[in-house]
Amino acid sequence: MDNRSGSVLVLTNSSDVTADAVLRVLAERRVPVVRLDPGTDLHTGASLTATYRTGGQRGTLRTSSRELDLTAVRSVWVRRPSSYQGPPDLESQDRRFAASQAFWGAGGILASLPGAHYMNHPWNNRAAEYKPAQLAAAQRCGFQAPETLITDDDREARKFTARHAGGTVYKPVWNSPYSVDGQARSVWVREVRSREITEAVRVCPHMFQAKVPKVFDTRVTAVGDRLFATRVDSPDLDWRYRQDRMRCSPIDIPAPVAEAATRYLATFRLAFGAFDFAVTADGRWYFLECNPNGQWAWQPAETTHRIALAIADELEGGHGQ
Incomplete structure (x- = not known):
């Protein structure tokens, strides 16, 4: 099946203005587009169905304005969809259960559309x-990369920073949500010295790099x-x-x-x-x-x-x- 005549499915949140720049281009080209935020839309009127049997699979996405045959999706753009959190009116345990089922169920359906081109496939994303996989791949692919240490041992961290006279920086291995007094905070890359490193490093892996x-x-x-x-x-x-x-x-x-x-x-x-x-x-x-x-x-x-x-x-x- 040539899916180049089918719809483009864009998975992103409703406030993603970056996606809008591409959607305008696709609209000018008269390419059919369906936009969905599965983490929220599937609790506010949208529905998702898939059938698997010998010889193939079928699937349907229904929203308030259209019905989409999932076998006719030419491309899926996994942009910035909301996380699966479950219906807000459920109690905490039931909501966690529903969120988990949605992640593995709806997420699995949307990641397995036959013949669709993904940018990028969520599992590849x-x-x-x-970060460790990135650094390992960067070396194999021919990039130069700063010497890096990822450790939960404060002694190793101090030895690493002491060895680099040109300086050492700290950066988180993942952009985890963090707040102080209810206010969201970002953890920026910053220079770090040996004397600043304490046993608190033992709480979780920390990433240190030679300063470029x-x-x-x-x-x-x-x-x-x-x-x-x-x-x-x-x-x-x-x-x-x-x-x-x-x-x-x-x-x-x-x-x-x-x-x-x-x-x-x-x-x-x-x-x-x-x-x-x-x-x-x-x-x-x-x-x-x-x-x-x-x-x-x-x-x-x-x-x-x-x-x-x-x-x-x-x-x-x-x-x-």
Whole structure:
């Protein structure tokens, strides 16, 4: 079946303005699109059904405005759907049970649509989000990466920081939600010294990296085989901390970095990836991480538009592209 004539299914939350940039392009091209936030919509009128039997499977997604044959989906864009939390009117234990059933049931259906092209498949997204796996793959694919220690041993952490005269930084291995007095807080990348490291490290794994003597950062957004690079100049070690103070401009990608990025995407079977690099004065690009579902609409307008067009091409082409 040629799914290039079918619908594009976009899984994201209702306030995702980044997705809107691509949906506008698809609308201009008259590509049919169904937008769904399964974590919430399936509790507010939408329904999902799948039938499996010898010889094939069938499935239907019903929303307040349409009915979608799941075998006719050409592409699935897994953007930023809400987590499965269960109906809010249930008691805590029942709600947790319902959320778990939705994750494994609805999530499993949406991750197993026959013939659909995924960007990215949710299971590939999850595999590519582990920082240790990223660093291991980066080395195999030919990237340069700063020396890194992940440990829950404070003695090892102190030895690591003492060994790097150029400095050491700390970053979380996962962007876990954290709040103080009910207010959400972010844990930014920051420099750390041996004397600051205490036995509190033993609570969980911590990630320490040799500080790169960078002169600027670079974001490389990969869509299929197309790469879009933006130079980021910021007064902060972590440019995300005060984005109003950063300056962005286009930059060319060295061929070895582009080739390594292609190998990296193939390793995790990704159609999209947001790479972050620290670039030194002598032109070395150090791999920091690759977010398989990173934000990209904060970049200069021309770059953002080109990325939106590339994503629309990927989704419109479907599995047969």
